[in-house]
Amino acid sequence: MSVPPKKRRFCGLRGAGAGGQFARSGRRTRTRYSALAGAMVYPEPSRWGAPDAALAPLYDDVYRADGVLSTVNVVEALQEFWQVKAARGGGAGGGGGALVIYESVPAAHPPYVCYVTLPGGACFGSFQNCPTKAEARRSAAKIALMNSVFNEHESRxxxxxxxxxxxxxxxxxxxxxxxxxxxxxxxxxxxxxxxxxxxxxxxxxxxxxxxxxxxxxxxxxxxxxxxxxxxxxxxxxxxxxxxxLDDAMREQMAREWAARERDAASGAAGGVIRTELARAERELRAARLAARELRFPKEKRDILLLAARLAPPQQQQ
CATH class of the missing domain: 1.10.3280 (Siro heme synthase C-terminal domain-like)
Structure with missing residues (x-):
């Protein structure tokens, strides 16, 4: 693989250990990804390395994807990664196969936000300030691909x-x-x-x-x-x-939160959903900008938004 010799930064990882220079192409893959591991939440960054020959080329895809998006499609690379795992019998999620699901947050103007959910349930979001919806999808795919690759290490x-x-x-x-x-x-x-x-x-x-x-x-x-x-x-x-973790489970939990809102409102202490939703929104945004796994705060937010619709309007005020 030919990689331009110019050093690059892995842009956008705010507060997550980013900013170190990448190794030049002549260095070993292990050294190259030790620089990336500081941006992750996983331990022992010095031990990361390609798990086997079948998955090793995708390490190079992640490296090249930073600053060379015109030559590497990280969205396709992420899908390919999970297809390789599924073909080798290592796919997660049982019958879910290697399906990678994207969810774009509706917005009339930038910055745009996109989430990607992997087989097995892990979720990541676009961590950069994205001027287009396509760029938001690539940002989410990039961090999801990095985590997918690092997840193959034995320490995970x-x-x-x-x-x-x-x-x-x-x-x-x-x-x-x-x-x-x-x-x-x-x-x-x-x-x-x-x-x-x-x-x-x-x-x-x-x-x-x-x-x-x-x-x-x-x-x-x-x-x-x-x-x-x-x-x-x-x-x-x-x-x-x-x-x-499906719509039925989310609706059941949302109804319980709506019931709490009604009980609190009857005692002149409403705003339970509003307070909890504000906390979930803060947690979700912080996790997304730090390039961390964020399925839990995202599910909390979605459940509370549904609960707010289920609770009577007069008890939401």
Whole structure:
């Protein structure tokens, strides 16, 4: 592969460790992608490398895509990546195959925003200031492709070490949510650990939709309600592992938030949905601009927007 010798920056990764110069084309792929790994949320950047010969060319596509978009179509490269995985039997999402789904945010003027959802449920958004809808799609595809490639590394597989670190981070994250919602995070943390234990060997992108389901159940208060009904963790995980995060689940949660809004309004303490929606919007925007995985805040926002439509207008004011 011939790469112009001029050094380039990976533009647009605000607050995510970007700005380091790329290696010249003569350096090894591992070194080249160590520079990129600082922009990701994944650990041990010095260990990234191409997982096998079939996927290695796509590392070069990601490298060339920065500043050479006229010669590399990152949208096609992302689709090809997941088609290769599906053909090798490593596709995520069960029967979902290698389908990559794009969602453009309606807007009358720039900057435009686009989200892309990968097989397995992980979601990324355009992280740059995009003047066109096509550029927004390419921006989302670029960061999704980078994460897809890095996800192939062994350190992204769920292991005992990974579980301990993830649970510690979840405990710290849920602590803030618990304070905001007056919830005991212990039920959610315990279910999260059990769920990780049951999915050892999978990668985080393959596991993302199931994890998002349980994040939403904790946020929505459903895990606590199931614990009060004395449902076992095994029963809860088994039930929701077989369910997709679909419109029916979103509508069920939205109706629960609409009911909370009605209850709060009857006690002259309305605005529950408005407050929660503002928080979800802030989280989603921060995750998108930092080029982080953002399925959870995006689903929260979508559920709350639906809840706002379901709640009577007079109780939204």
């Amino acid at each position: 597989r769920i292991s005992e070490h990974f579980i301990e670190k993830a649970v510690a981070e979840a405990r710290a994250s849920f602590a803030g949510d618990a304070a905001a919602h007056h919830q005991d995070p212990s039920a959610g943390i315990a279910a999260f650990r059990f769920m990780l234990e049951a999915n050892k060997g999978r990668t985080m992108l393959e596991f993302q939709e199931l994890m998002t389901v349980f994040q939403l159940l904790h946020w929505n208060g459903s895990l606590r309600a199931m614990r009060e009904r004395q449902c076992s963790r095994q029963e809860v995980v088994a039930h929701y592992s077989a369910r997709a």
